[in-house]
Amino acid sequence: MSGPTTSPLAGLAASIAPAMVTLRRDLHRNPEVGWSEHRTTRVIAQHLLAAGLEPHIRPAGVGLVVEVGHGEPVVGFRADLDALPIAEEATTDYRSVSSKAMHACGHDVHSAVATGIAIALVGTDRPPGTVRFVFQPAEEQMPGGAVTLVQEGVHEGMSAILAFHVDPALAPGMVGLRAGGVTGASDRFTLRLSGPGGHTSRPHQTVDLVGVAGKVITELPQLVRRGIDPRHTVLVVFGVVAGGTAENVIPSHLELGGTVRMFDLDLWRMMPKLLEQVVTDIATALGAAIDVDYQRGSPPVVNHAGVVAVVEEAARLALGPAGVTTTHQSLGSEDFAWYLDAVPGALVRLGAALPDRVVDLHSSTFDVDERSIETGIHVGAAALLALLAEAG
Numbered sequence: 575m576s577g578p579t580t581s582p583l584a585g586l587a588a589s590i591a592p593a594m595v596t597l598r599r600d601l602h603r604n605p606e607v608g609w610s611e612h613r614t615t616r617v618i619a620q621h622l623l624a625a626g627l628e629p630h631i632r633p634a635g636v637g638l639v640v641e642v643g644h645g646e647p648v649v650g651f652r653a654d655l656d657a658l659p660i661a662e663e664a665t666t667d668y669r670s671v672s673s674k675a676m677h678a679c680g681h682d683v684h685s686a687v688a689t690g691i692a693i694a695l696v697g698t699d700r701p702p703g704t705v706r707f708v709f710q711p712a713e714e715q716m717p718g719g720a721v722t723l724v725q726e727g728v729h730e731g732m733s734a735i736l737a738f739h740v741d742p743a744l745a746p747g748m749v750g751l752r753a754g755g756v757t758g759a760s761d762r763f764t765l766r767l768s769g770p771g772g773h774t775s776r777p778h779q780t781v782d783l784v785g786v787a788g789k790v791i792t793e794l795p796q797l798v799r800r801g802i803d804p805r806h807t808v809l810v811v812f813g814v815v816a817g818g819t820a821e822n823v824i825p826s827h828l829e830l831g832g833t834v835r836m837f838d839l840d841l842w843r844m845m846p847k848l849l850e851q852v853v854t855d856i857a858t859a860l861g862a863a864i865d866v867d868y869q870r871g872s873p874p875v876v877n878h879a880g881v882v883a884v885v886e887e888a889a890r891l892a893l894g895p896a897g898v899t900t901t902h903q904s905l906g907s908e909d910f911a912w913y914l915d916a917v918p919g920a921l922v923r924l925g926a927a928l929p930d931r932v933v934d935l936h937s938s939t940f941d942v943d944e945r946s947i948e949t950g951i952h953v954g955a956a957a958l959l960a961l962l963a964e965a966g
Contacts, residue, residue, distance in 0.1 A: 583955055584892065586694045591948035597621060598686035598947060599668035605657030605675040605682075608712030608719065611636045614655045618689055618709055625693045632726075636711040637719070639728055642692055643701035647965035649958055650706045650728075650735035650917070652720075652910055653688035654681045654713035663938045678940040680740030680926065685709060687738055687924070687950035694955045703962040706732065716762070716871050718909025724916065733965040734881050735919035736957060737910045738950055740926040741901070742933050746945040749889050749953055750901025750923035753879040755837035757921065758807075759871060760907030761845065764814075764831045765790065765853060766865040771826030781861040783828045784818065790830060790856050791815070797852045798834075802841055809835040809905055810849075835905040837874045846870070872909040878918035881961065885920055888960040889953045897949075906935070922957075924950050 597617070606614050612635050619629040622640050629640040637655065662669050662676035670676040677683075692707050708728050712719030729735065744750055767787060772780030795810040802808060810832060817828030834849060836842055846868040857864040889898045901923045910921050926942035933940050 583694065583698065584952055586697050587690070587948050587952035587955065590690045590693050590951055594686040594690040594947050594951065595944045597689060598682045598944065601682035601685060602677045603668045603671055605670050605672055605677050606655070607659055607675050608656040608715040609636060611655040611711045614685070615709065618685060621689050622692060625696050627692060627696065637723065638709045639706060640692060641704050641706045642695040643704045645703055646731075647703040647733045647962055648706055648731045649703070649961045649965065650708060650732045650913075650919075651688055651691060651954065651958060652708045652710055652735060652737040652913060653684040655685055655709055655711050656681055656714050656719075658714055658936060660936070660938050664941065666941070676938070676940075678936050678938065679714070680935070680942060681713065683740050683924075683926065683942055683947060683950070684738055686947055687954060690947065690951035691954040691958065694951055695958070698955070698959070701959060701962055702966050705958050705962070713909050716869065718872055718912070720872070720909040720912040724912050729913050729917050732917045734878075734961045735913050735917045736881075736885065736954065736961070737919070737921050738924045738954065739908065739921060740942055740946060741923040742927055742935060742940070742942070744899070744901075744923060744925035745927050746925050746943040747893065747949050748897050748899060748925035749893070749949070750899050750925070751877075751882050751886050751889070751920070752901045752903070753877050753882045755874050755876050755903055756901065757875040757903070757908045757911070758835040758837050758905035759842040759874045759911075760905070761834045761842075761871050762831070762869045763834065763849060764829065764867040766867070767828045767830070767857060768863045769826055769861065772824045774822045774824055777824060780824055783825050783862060786857055786860045786862045787815065787817070787828050787830060789860065790853055793856055794849075794853055797856070798849060801848050801852065806838045806841055807836060807905070808841065835907070837903060837905075839873055839876060842873050872907045873911045873915060875908050875911045875921050876914060877920040878914070881918050881920045884960050884964050885922060885957040888956040892953050892956045893949070922953075
């Protein structure tokens with residue numbers, strides 16, 4: 575089996591990576607949650623300015639856009655900036671200085687990699703077109719910051735767009751790709767049940783609201799499935815059950831909350847109406863009134879097969895065939911999906927598994943193998959150049 579090719583791009587990635595590791599550690603040490611990434615934006619802009627680029631910071635001071643090259647075609651790369659409101663449990667010298675936030679999802683890596691790719695492309699011959707880098711705030715919010723940036727038009731004119739996401743289960747030096755659904759939609763719902771209330775000794779004279787809630791919790795997931803194609807995945811899980819003040823009192827109000835996750839875009843579009851109909855049928859049949867508050871999150875990330883094919887070929891040339899694998903589907907959500915609603919693109923998983931322990935995303939002990947940064951710079955630059963060549 576052949577190995578990776580030696581190329582000027584590989585050398586550039588190797589030379590840039592140490593500075594981007596330092597940048598990643600700085601961002602990790604100083605996390606900022608969604609819509610407050612002022613320092614993060616300034617620090618990244620300083621690195622881009624030092625490379626001779628002209629970053630444009632959004633008027634709000636969080637998030638920026640920078641372009642390398644000029645003219646058409648235009649391809650894009652999205653990196654997210656925000657941290658999570660989690661207290662970090664770590665002993666590294668780059669651990670978070672905040673007791674209320676940490677980079678537990680790898681956005682510090684994504685930002686460092688995107689900065690490194692931009693700097694690497696400056697060091698190549700003029701790209702055959704333009705690469706637009708979007709450093710996006712508030713990916714972890716609902717709805718995500720991508721909604722705002724798409725409304726601002728950062729994607730306009732692009733023929734394709736990429737993003738990386740670190741994968742703590744994939745070895746460093748590898749990337750994972752998949753055409754079609756990669757991450758799921760994640761919507762939230764709140765169900766407010768109400769009835770007359772009463773004494774627990776006489777449930778037949780009132781509406782047993784706790785019993786109604788039990789029926790909703792146990793039956794809603796299965797009844798929703800009956801309304802869709804059985805080949806589709808849908809996951810309904812409750813996370814909130816609140817109500818009642820005394821053991822011998824049937825409450826008059828009770829609240830349930832949960833999430834709905836799925837991979838299919840058409841199903842995502844029809845789910846609010848379907849869930850409301852099913853849960854209303856359950857509740858009203860038992861005499862309870864119900865109010866449904868359904869909040870859409872991000873749609874599923876659906877990778878474009880053509881873009882994936884171009885990225886896969888570029889990654890195999892950069893890393894060798896052993897460096898590319900088929901990635902898994904996850905019902906976790908990613909607001910990169912909003913860009914893909916308008917531009918063909920792909921979310922690429924970037925191997926970042928630690929050598930000595932297993933961690934998961936959104937964990938207070940999350941960390942990455944920083945060798946992933948050099949891989950990301952190399953593969954990202956190669957893939958973007960390949961996409962420009964394909965579009966041209």
